[in-house]
Amino acid sequence: MKFLNIVLLLICCPILVPAQSDNRISATWYVEKYDINATLPTAEIDRNLSVRATLQLRNVTSRPASSLTLRISPNASVSTIRINDAVTEFAKSEEKIGTASLQRVATRLPSVAAGATITAVVEYKLSVPDNTGFSSLTPISSQFLPLSFWYPTPNSWYFARGADHAPTRVQVAAPVGLTIVAAGTETAGSFDNKLNGQPFFFAGQWDRIESSGVTVFVPKGPGAEAQSRAADLASIAVEARSFTAELLGSPPSAPIRIIGVRRGAGYAGGGTISVDEGVFRRGKVDSLTAMTIAESVVKTWIGDSVAISDDGSGVLREGLSRYLATQFIESKYGRDIADIERMRQRNAYAAVSRRDAPLNTVAPLDDYYFAAVANKGAMFWRLLERRTGRTEFYTSIRSKMNGGRMTLADIRTAFLSQKEFVDGMLDQITETNLQAGLPLMVGGEAKVALRNTGAFDVTVNVVATMANGEKMSAPASIKARSFGEIVFRTSSKITRVEIDPEKLYPQVDYSDDVAPRETTDSDLLLAVKRDFDRQAFPSAEKTAVNVLRDFPRFDDVRLLLARSLLAQNKITEAEAQFKAVLDEKLPTSRNIAWANVGLADIASRTGRSADSIRFAEAAVRADAEYGASLAARAIRNKTSASAAVDEAIKAYFMQFDRAAISNRKADFDQLIVPGDINRFISGISGQATEWKTQPLQVDILDANSVLVEANISARLLTREPESGTAVYRLTRIGGNWRLSGVEIFEVR
Incomplete structure (x- = not known):
């Protein structure tokens, strides 16, 4: 009874202590290593993964610790816990995490001195009722990713100051015919990852392709197209590693693996990267896959080689990685392509900008967490480099990486000369709205009123467009929560003015950056799509042409332009636009599919049945979007009879x-x-x-x-x-x- 009373006290009072700097909680235990031995079931009816997890834990507080609480999936049935080889009693309870929940397993310990370590061994079975992108069990493929909560750990995956990351060793016993892939160096079926990570693994049946020192796991029976895409992906990874090494120093010692998966695409850790298996059936690499690989490679430095923790860790792990990955995209594909990626990032953030929290305090529990830390975070780093200069920026970051651990507080000390800007970006919500007024002609000058509603001063470019198409650009500085003015010395008529054309600053509204105002939408794609969805195709065409005037590589808008033209029966113009989408350096997978659908439709209308079937089947095999696949099949069925079925x-x-x-x-x-x-x-x-x-x-x-x-x-x-x-x-x-x-x- 005494033991149960103590355990109940532990459950009610989490083993977390007040931080010295503020009232927010900080961790008692840090994981120094995960050692996971898992066994996949051999019988189809068995839906359980058997696991023995060994955790090396350190007491990181300044006082002795006498309790331990581990978190794990509610579907885990824990049978035994050993602390330093001694079996210990434990109690289970539920821990609510937003709309989800974790299982909390609490136990008492002999007193553990500050800075001392213990070894915890947990044996359990994890039930998998339904296969998802986080966890799945099938006879020919299985996977367990961190957000399935498949392994025990002291600090929640949603812990505001950073989830647990540590070196991992993962060994999985699998039925004959399955290949296991995880992070780290493989020796006799065991994957030893010496970088900081979270345990995960994939099991499946792949063909293995070695390209440029990268191992690519492609679905069985790859054709020439799949092999070509494998080489493309490997090349992106190698080039991204070389690019990042020039900025952050020597690359971490980690093999790069790329795995084609049906579920859970986009997850990566320790140089092992999962991508949608559909990419191996498409005519070229899509933008999301390229960014996923680039970001994953950067994270082998930021977060894997150098541990990231404490408040605002996502700004480093997600934001800095996204910024550097986008810089790589610019170096490989050109600035115009990178600007489209930045626009997508900006639009993703704009959707949550009016309800987010400061970057320093936003937590993984917030539904806008990744939209904020990755996208607003990337904008923060871009501005900071602009303000400090490239050399000082990367020198300062490398200096903070040298100790093997980095926090956002370290960044503050590294850039003290930018304190007002850094504090404003990290500690305050987004209030900035940059506005430009209509030009006022006075003599041989045009005066333009400017406004900054934000909490810190800004320096931005302002671009004026003349009636003849010529442009003038000049910088302007606007004080916080104040007005400004810029004067263009010209007698020509100015038809359009835009403040911050590069969209460097996070804003709550981008639509009023332009005068006269052209749309009320910050997301230009949404402005086109609204007309397209209500079948106002001439209006959609007009808006799309206006957007493409400034962003000619915006394939999302070009696709809607092509579909609007086709809906108006402008066949020749539509065909040219669909082909332009496919010719883009880095289109989205969705746009690849829909462009093929459009070309299939045009070929069908113009009596080219063979071309129609070819384009329709390309859209089907792209497997990128429900609507595109459905439309492609309808065109194919109209063009040809049913094929022979095995x-x-x-x-x-x-x-x-x-x-x-x-x-x-x-x-x-x-x-x-x-x-x-x-x-x-x-x-x-x-x-x-x-x-x-x-x-x-x-x-x-x-x-x-x-x-x-x-x-x-x-x-x-x-x-x-x-x-x-x-x-x-x-x-x-x-x-x-x-x-x-x-x-x-x-x-x-």
Whole structure:
């Protein structure tokens, strides 16, 4: 009873102590190393990952510690905890994290002196009811990423002053045929990552391609296009590492691996980077994938090699990494391409700018956390480099990295000459709104009123555009919360004025940077899309042309221009714009897909059936967006008859149809990939009185995966008969097809 009372006290009072600098909590325990041994189940019906996690922990307070609380997924069933080889009792409780929750496991310890270390060993099973991007268990692929909370750790992943990061060793026992990939150097199936990271791993079936010293794991059976994309991705990683080394010093000793995954694309740690497997089926690398690789490489310095912690850690880990990655994009693809990436970052931040917290205090629990720390953070670093100069900027950052740990407080001391600006950007919410007034002609001069609503002074360029298209530019300084003025010495008529054309400063509204005002939207893409969505295609065309005048490489807007032209039956102009999107150096995957859809539609209208099918299939294989895939399939079906379908696939759907009306969910067990489509099957089983599948088209994704387009005729209890199109994803397991996804379901 005494033990239980003590444990209840621990649960009610987290083992965190007041920080000396303020009243916010700080950590008691830091992880010095994670050593994880995991075992994947061999039986399909077993949905549990067995784990033995060993944590080396240090008491980082100035007083003895006599308790330990670990956080882990609520789906973990902890069986044993050992502290320094001694089995200890523990108690479990729930810890609410916003709308989610963690499991808290608390135990008492013999007194541990300040600065001393202990070893905690936790044995448990982790249940995975449904496969997600964070955690999944299937016979041919599995993955466990940090935000599945699959390993125990003392400080929450949402801890305001930074989650736990430490060197990791991960070893996974897997069924025959699966390859394990994690961070670090691989020795006899064990991955030893000496950089600071969080434990994770992927298991799957890939072909391995070595390119430029980078290992790329591509889906089985890659064709020439997949091999070409693998080489492109490897090249981006190598060039990003060389670029960053010139700025931050010698690269960390970490092998770079790039993995094509169906779920969880974008996660990276210790030089191991996951990307959407669809990139290997597209005609070129998309912008998101390029930025993901570049940021992930930069983070091997910022956060991996040099530990990042304390308040505002996201400004360093996410913001500085994004800034440097965008600088790399500029060096490789050109400033105009980088400016489009900066615009996307700015738009992402503008969406939350009126409700965010100061960068120094925003926490991972806030739904705007990544939009703020990554995007506003990148703008902060860009401005800081401009103010200090390139040499001083990188010299100061490298000096703070030398100790192996860096905080935002270190940055403040490194840039004391910029204290007012740094404090304003980090400690205050965004209040800045830069405004330009209409020009007033007086004699041979044009006077333009300016305004700065922000808390610190700004120096920006102001650009005036004449009626003949010529431009004049001049710098202007505007005091905090004050007005200013700039004078252009010209007698020519000024038709447009813009303040801060580079959009250096975070603002609550960008639309009034221009006079006369052209839109009320800070996001120029939204201004075009609003007209497009209400089918005001001439207006959408006009707005898109205006945007492209200033941002000719903005492929999102160019795509909407092309679609608006096509909707007005301006075939030749639309075709040129769709081709321009595909010719861009770094378009988005969505735009690649929709441009192919547009070209397929044009080819169909002009009687070029073979071209129409080719473009439609390129859009389908891009697998980038629901709407684009659906539209591409409709065009293909209109242009050509159904293709021959393999007999094994026909036989599979005959079994599926019988199972659907059997009223026995168990009949589906051998027809689906465990954990993949539980909700879909639950909606059919016991509900369907009629179900008929007619396969029409089969698109091969890789050696083990296909997409099957089918006509569905169905009737559920208490419902009228329904019919329509579905696209199923089938995966080959043990020589048999299994349903692993419902990509499109337009059955009404």
